[in-house]
Amino acid sequence: MTEKLTVGCLEMCSLPDIGIHNLEVRVDTGAKTSSLHVDHVKKYSKKGKPWIRFDIHPDAYNVEDVIKCESALFDVRSVKSSNGVSEERYVIKTLLQLGDKSWPIEITLTDRSDMSYLMLLGRQGMAGKVLVDPSQTFLLTSSDS
Template identity: 60%
Template sequence: MNKLIIGNLESIHLPDLGIRDLQVRIDTGAQSSSLHVDNLKRIQRSGRPWVCFDLHPDLYNTDDIVRCESPVHDIRRIKSSNGESQQRYVIRTTIDLGGQTWPIDITLSNRSDMTYLMLLGREGMGDRVLVDPSATFVTTPGSVED
């Protein structure tokens, strides 16, 4: 398999969630991937735990809200960059990066104090990518249709 070369910032799609052109920070120092969400609520669907939440995919337009729902894949204890440990819901969804798609686990968190709404960590990249830390927006977003 040819590895995809990516920069330290990229634009991705999360087609299962209806999210297109989300700018993400690539972080090889982070194990897990994290997504900022608002109004996170746990719900039940057919007896299984799900979460519903809001995303603001455009940093500059907080009026643009996408309401998402996803089954809970896991609940993990995550140590944040400031050293605090917290329990987070984990969802499994599809990522489209540079026209390539694969399943990814994402923790749902409050990243409101961060510049980018999503952090793509090592587990999410797997063995699929090589990171050029000096470059940004190397890939062209794929053509996954909603």
């Protein structure tokens, strides 16, 4: 068996393929899918393939700070949000880095502006890779690194 990371309910992560680093993520074993709060989503074509452009504000307290991202479109899915409403969401596949480990995950892009955390790491994104200690936070890094 491969060594699994033990994580708390909050951790710092990076999505290096799309230029996002040191992002607080809520680890949620109750959520099936991982999701990321984005703005200004625009679908376009690159070399005949569907791509997505979007903005992220990595610091919720400084909305002037914007990272412009782009990624190949992996899928479009109907996802039931925490309030029970289903919505169509764009899905990207990108590298997640937690501590000194990294692996590809699927992330839905959505409006999480009414949530406390910009990113949610769901079961599919952590399956076989992590163990969660819900009583702890920032086991892999400090939140101000």
